[in-house]
Amino acid sequence: MILLGTGGNRKTDEADARHVAQVALFRPDLRQVAAEDQTTILRLLTERRDDLVHERTRVLNRLHAVLRDLLPGGVATGLSADKAAAAMKRIRPVTATDNCRRDVARDLLADLRRLDRLVKDNEIRMREALAATRTTLTSLRGLGTALAAKVLGHVGDVTRFPTEQHFASYTGSAPLDASSGNNVRHRLNTRGNRALNSVLHVIAVVQIRDGGRGQEYYQRKIAEGKTPSEVRRALKRRLSNVVYRIMKRDHRTQLAQAARHTVAL
Incomplete structure (x- = not known):
């Protein structure tokens, strides 16, 4: 390990790689490198799902806030794309500002539906990948x-x-x-x-x-x-x-x- 602790500003990626290889020669207990398998696919899919769910939550919260300004009393919690679409049918814009809010709400609803489809597709792929592991x-x-x-x-x-x-x-x-x-x-x-x-x-x-x-x-x-x-x-x-x-x-x-x-x- 001394090799990895020396070099200072002289260290480069090539030198680091050489030092790691030299240390590994004297450590037979290190984990062997293996090809990527089904578990790698599962990690990619779960990380993608987490990103999609976080983005969906952000869009849903923003849509909830916009609808609150468009409808008296706002909308109930537990909002979904279908519930938002039903609520938006009651909107009757009066001012140009309200018209802009309605347009933003429509865009957000479209984003929400798209994210719902992506989450569903991701879950299908995840289920298939999980079944392949026979866990x-x-x-x-x-x-x-x-x-x-x-x-x-x-x-x-x-x-x-x-x-x-x-x-x-x-x-x-x-x-x-x-x-x-x-x-x-x-x-x-x-x-x-x-x-x-x-x-x-x-x-x-x-x-x-x-x-x-x-x-x-x-x-x-x-x-x-x-x-x-x-x-x-x-x-x-x-x-x-x-x-x-x-x-x-x-x-x-x-x-x-x-x-x-x-x-x-």
Whole structure:
């Protein structure tokens, strides 16, 4: 590593690449380079979906604000393209300013419909790409298509994590010790992959709300005197283990299927 820490202003991309290669020669434990696979496609699709959803939210908020200035009392929350179109039929512009607002609202409605189509198309492609991986992640309560695709897209090859603890560290679900004396406490871990941490949070919230083992665990820990935040963090840690085990099991299954296929040939 000394090679990478020297050079100062003499460093160039070519020199950096040479130094990295020389260091790698003496590190046989480094992860092997592999060709991009279905998980890369899933990550691209999930990132695209996030961008589309954020843009849709921005357009929807702007449309809501414009309609508020055009209609007495505005429009209700939970606005959609169809609801906005129905509301706009009641608009009767009086001034040139109101005419401009109506034109802007029409443009925003067109943008919203376009984004709705793009989100729907993205979800179809994501569902097809997820099916090609033959994952069983969606069997976990609270883990739907979009979240499963995000997990696979960010994790990639699960075998690069030798243990559940390594995986939990990567997802940022391993709480940090904040104990003092006999008072055992843990605090939030803000490190790790925040996208995966967010996925675990959604699963935990859904399980706490909808019942099952997650809700039972939550209620039991609350009864023991733990705070809701502490229990959610602990549940996320347990869910991290579950996700890891499912992915490891899927990996073993796919290896066995590949081996049987090779023998059959």
